[in-house]
Amino acid sequence: MKDNWLDDLGNRMKDHKMDPPENLWEDIHKEIFKEEEGKIINLNFPALEETKNKPGKTFSPAIGGKFWFVAATVLVFLTCGAMFFYYNSDIDIFNNKFAINTGNSKLNEAGKPSALDDYLEKPANNDEAVNIADGESGTSISISSILRDAKTIFSEGENVILHAQHSVKNRSNNILNFKNAKNNLFLLPNKDISQKPNNITTNPLMNANAGAEDELQPDRSNRSLEKNEEVASSGNDNKNKAKDRFFFGPNSNQLASNASSQNIGYTTMNGLPFTSSASSAAHNPMAEIMLSNTQEEVYTKINHKAPLNYSLSIGYRLNDKTSIISGVTYTKLSSESRAGLRTNYVKTKQDLHYVGVPVQITRQIWQKNNTTLYANAGFSVQKAIAGNTRTDYIVNNNSEIREDEKIKDLPVQLSFSTGIGVDYKIYKNVSVFAEPGVAYHVNDGSSLNTAYKEKPFNITINSGIRISIR
Amino acid sequence: MKTNGISEKQLITALSSKDQKAWKQFYGDLSPILMSLAMRYVKDYDCTRDVLQNSFLKMFHNMEKFSYQGEGSLRAWATRIVINEALAAIKKNEREDFFANVEEFPDFPEEEISVSHLSESDIMQLIQSLPTGYRTVFNLYVIEKKSHSEIAAILDIEENSSASQFHRAKKMLAQKINEVKLQKLEPYER
Numbered sequence: 001m002k003d004n005w006l007d008d009l010g011n012r013m014k015d016h017k018m019d020p021p022e023n024l025w026e027d028i029h030k031e032i033f034k035e036e037e038g039k040i041i042n043l044n045f046p047a048l049e050e051t052k053n054k055p056g057k058t059f060s061p062a063i064g065g066k067f068w069f070v071a072a073t074v075l076v077f078l079t080c081g082a083m084f085f086y087y088n089s090d091i092d093i094f095n096n097k098f099a100i101n102t103g104n105s106k107l108n109e110a111g112k113p114s115a116l117d118d119y120l121e122k123p124a125n126n127d128e129a130v131n132i133a134d135g136e137s138g139t140s141i142s143i144s145s146i147l148r149d150a151k152t153i154f155s156e157g158e159n160v161i162l163h164a165q166h167s168v169k170n171r172s173n174n175i176l177n178f179k180n181a182k183n184n185l186f187l188l189p190n191k192d193i194s195q196k197p198n199n200i201t202t203n204p205l206m207n208a209n210a211g212a213e214d215e216l217q218p219d220r221s222n223r224s225l226e227k228n229e230e231v232a233s234s235g236n237d238n239k240n241k242a243k244d245r246f247f248f249g250p251n252s253n254q255l256a257s258n259a260s261s262q263n264i265g266y267t268t269m270n271g272l273p274f275t276s277s278a279s280s281a282a283h284n285p286m287a288e289i290m291l292s293n294t295q296e297e298v299y300t301k302i303n304h305k306a307p308l309n310y311s312l313s314i315g316y317r318l319n320d321k322t323s324i325i326s327g328v329t330y331t332k333l334s335s336e337s338r339a340g341l342r343t344n345y346v347k348t349k350q351d352l353h354y355v356g357v358p359v360q361i362t363r364q365i366w367q368k369n370n371t372t373l374y375a376n377a378g379f380s381v382q383k384a385i386a387g388n389t390r391t392d393y394i395v396n397n398n399s400e401i402r403e404d405e406k407i408k409d410l411p412v413q414l415s416f417s418t419g420i421g422v423d424y425k426i427y428k429n430v431s432v433f434a435e436p437g438v439a440y441h442v443n444d445g446s447s448l449n450t451a452y453k454e455k456p457f458n459i460t461i462n463s464g465i466r467i468s469i470r
Numbered sequence: 471m472k473t474n475g476i477s478e479k480q481l482i483t484a485l486s487s488k489d490q491k492a493w494k495q496f497y498g499d500l501s502p503i504l505m506s507l508a509m510r511y512v513k514d515y516d517c518t519r520d521v522l523q524n525s526f527l528k529m530f531h532n533m534e535k536f537s538y539q540g541e542g543s544l545r546a547w548a549t550r551i552v553i554n555e556a557l558a559a560i561k562k563n564e565r566e567d568f569f570a571n572v573e574e575f576p577d578f579p580e581e582e583i584s585v586s587h588l589s590e591s592d593i594m595q596l597i598q599s600l601p602t603g604y605r606t607v608f609n610l611y612v613i614e615k616k617s618h619s620e621i622a623a624i625l626d627i628e629e630n631s632s633a634s635q636f637h638r639a640k641k642m643l644a645q646k647i648n649e650v651k652l653q654k655l656e657p658y659e660r
Contacts, residue, residue, distance in 0.1 A: 006640070017506055020501040032526075
């Protein structure tokens with residue numbers, strides 16, 4: 001055959017042997033059996049170009065009894081936080097109704113009776129000042145600012161009734177005295193407003209307690225405020241290794257409670273009187289609602305749900321004990337209000353969506369094994385990016401008219417927070433954390449009423465996951 | 471492969487359970503053959519070392535999947551793994567040279583060609599001197615005894631390309647063998 005030589009060649013070379021490279025077995029042995037000893041899973045197959053250094057990722061899970069111990073600790077922590085919630089330090093929210101005999105019914109630029117102008121300006125002397133005196137401590141609180149924010153809720157002829165809301169810290173049930181030198185401004189007892197309008201027609205002097213002093217009854221609404229706790233802040237580490245400078249992860253911040261308030265009469269979510277023109281040719285539901293409810297006191301109940309918050313954080317370790325964290329955060333504020341009684345009422349639902357940037361500094365206090373205790377402080381700037389309200393006018397349990405409206409003036413919310421945190425490492429570079437703390441939300445200056453406006457001070461619990469890289 | 475009284479089947483069981491002694495023996499038995507095999511394809515010594523190391527690691531991690539199919543099946547399995555690693559290395563390093571060299575060689579009457587005067591290391595050198603593409607096809611066809619259609623599938627080339635590559639490889643090798651023969655017959659020229 002022609003290709004004899006090829007067969008010959010093939011047969012000979014097939015079983016040809018050559019000495020393998022020196023130390024090849026040692027290298028192979030090291031690779032395969034060292035791995036087995038460490039019981040590490042080699043996730044990557046070595047590529048051909050990498051000879052000595054294998055790139056495989058390794059991890060060793062370490063969840064054991066310690067994890068449950070720390071989880072129990074965190075749970076105790078959260079329980080303590082919840083207990084603070086129930087310890088009330090009341091802040092009284094006063095809903096004050098003032099009656100004023102305007103003499104004439106002219107309105108000033110602000111839409112308020114011009115007779116009020118005297119009270120809105122700072123008085124030249126104390127005799128003309130309208131003050132509220134704290135019965136116990138004797139301090140005076142000027143109500144000029146209160147009146148400035150008062151809303152007109154009823155006016156007929158010369159008489160105007162204003163509704164104003166404010167909060168005063170009052171740890172007791174002391175009645176505050178209302179002094180009025182001019183004698184044309186009267187504080188009405190709260191229950192008066194539910195009476196039919198023509199009871200207050202001619203002269204508020206007749207209905208209100210005659211005399212210069214009226215008693216101001218605090219209106220204890222359902223709101224309560226947690227005690228502001230001084231958080232002991234000392235240094236705190238986030239991680240042991242100086243190597244991992246960056247970390248990131250998702251987290252969620254929950255307020256410990258929701259907030260609610262109550263106004264007398266019919267008001268919107270923001271405390272404004274209803275100026276709705278919701279009516280069809282057939283009927284005016286607002287009028288129907290009001291007529292149906294004239295026999296009893298009417299209240300507007302406002303309930304703010306606990307804000308829903310989700311964030312993605314990125315952190316940077318400045319040194320062993322200190323880190324700075326920022327990121328992006330989303331918050332949804334939902335509120336509901338109900339003005340009226342059982343079957344005839346106005347129901348409003350308000351949703352606000354915020355997106356913002358938080359900034360926080362943390363400092364390690366104590367650290368042992370996988371557990372780290374730290375303190376933090378920071379602030380957050382959030383901008384409302386969308387908001388809408390839905391108003392239902394319910395007459396005889398039927399929704400007569402529904403109004404949907406987009407909120408136009410979207411405010412910016414600034415808040416400050418501080419607290420302590422516990423961080424527990426569950427994998428090589430992954431940890432879970434919980435941070436109970438307090439937050440204060442600065443009044444955003446808008447007319448919108450939100451959980452943050454009702455209760456600027458809150459207890460919060462921020463929890464999430466941290467993953468360290470680089 | 472019966473060595474030290476242990477049958478091939480028993481060896482495979484020991485290898486699957488990652489027995490260190492078994493693996494050392496396995497390496498000792500097969501590495502010389504696999505070394506020669508890899509050198510035929512890759513030719514570069516350092517590259518061959520890498521190919522062998524990767525091959526043994528692959529075998530280690532995949533031993534559980536191997537099922538014994540008669541005598542010699544373990545060696546055949548190891549051979550396939552090494553060839554795959556070698557081809558991957560070639561593909562990575564020498565893609566440009568694969569189809570070089572379209573010289574024409576004179577046709578030697580093939581009855582005249584014989585390799586009996588050549589040592590195996592001579593033959594190894596001759597094979598390694600072939601351009602990469604020729605060499606690969608030659609190895610797969612002549613020594614691994616693959617068909618051209620199988621080679622076409624392995625190398626991702628056309629079947630007739632495999633045939634023509636082989637043909638040219640054969641001619642080139644024949645000429646080189648002849649040259650060596652002439653050299654050996656004329657000692658005074660060395």
